[in-house]
Amino acid sequence: MENNIDKIRQDCWDKSLDAIGFGYIYQIKIKKINFWLRISKILGIVIPVFLGGVLTSAYNSENYLELVVLITTPIALFQLVLSTILTINGADENILKYSTKAAEYSVIETEFRQLARYPNDNEFEYLKKYEILIEREKGIGKGNLEVSDKEKRIGMRFGLRELSRECVGCGKTPLSMKPTKCDICGNF
Numbered sequence: 010m011e012n013n014i015d016k017i018r019q020d021c022w023d024k025s026l027d028a029i030g031f032g033y034i035y036q037i038k039i040k041k042i043n044f045w046l047r048i049s050k051i052l053g054i055v056i057p058v059f060l061g062g063v064l065t066s067a068y069n070s071e072n073y074l075e076l077v078v079l080i081t082t083p084i085a086l087f088q089l090v091l092s093t094i095l096t097i098n099g100a101d102e103n104i105l106k107y108s109t110k111a112a113e114y115s116v117i118e119t120e121f122r123q124l125a126r127y128p129n130d131n132e133f134e135y136l137k138k139y140e141i142l143i144e145r146e147k148g149i150g151k152g153n154l155e156v157s158d159k160e161k162r163i164g165m166r167f168g169l170r171e172l173s174r175e176c177v178g179c180g181k182t183p184l185s186m187k188p189t190k191c192d193i194c195g196n197f
Contacts, residue, residue: 014128017139021125022172024146028118029171030164034156035111037163042100042107049095052088056081106152113149117142159197166194 063077120142129135156164163186169176170183178193189195 013132014135017135018125018128021121021139021142024142025118025121025125026165026168026172026174028114028121028146030161030168031150031153031156032111032114032118033167034160034164035107035114037160038107038155039104039111042095042104045091045095046100046104049088049091052084053092056085056088110149110152117146117149121146162192162194162197166197169194 060077060081063074067073067077124135124138124142129138165176166183166186166188168174170186173182175182176191176194179189179191179195181189181191183189183194188197
């Protein structure tokens with residue numbers, strides 16, 4: 010009986026590590042999209058305001074206006090292309106989807122961690138709680154199709170670092186997110 014509880018506890022810690030990693034992966038994805046959305050929004054505001062300011066202050070100088078338009082046109086085109094790409098790729102929808110995933114993984118990680126820390130003496134009850142969490146985790150994990158192997162290694166390294174656990178590949182406990190040559194927690 011005690012052996013089964015120990016196995017469940019160990020699996021809960023492993024599932025907690027996985028959830029930490031996936032949550033981190035989705036946070037990284039959100040940061041990348043937010044970076045490009047901010048650039049697009051900043052350029053979308055700064056260029057028209059700049060041009061408006063120049064036009065109102067130097068409307069008599071054609072050479073000056075031509076130079077300003079010549080400088081700002083490539084930047085404006087970049088902003089237009091960037092906005093188009095972000096819209097076509099569904100950047101706003103992806104942020105919502107990734108935020109939901111990150112939150113779901115945060116909740117399931119906490120629940121796995123609690124189950125691992127505080128096992129129930131009643132093996133049947135403990136197993137029942139564990140199986141419910143496993144089913145919930147499977148439901149959350151169904152949408153992980155957009156996660157690459159590289160991202161999984163990043164998530165593994167983050168999870169190992171957060172839980173101060175050794176990697177089974179290299180036998181080291183990561184102290185930073187600096188990549189190593191390990192095929193499990195590095196090479197990213």
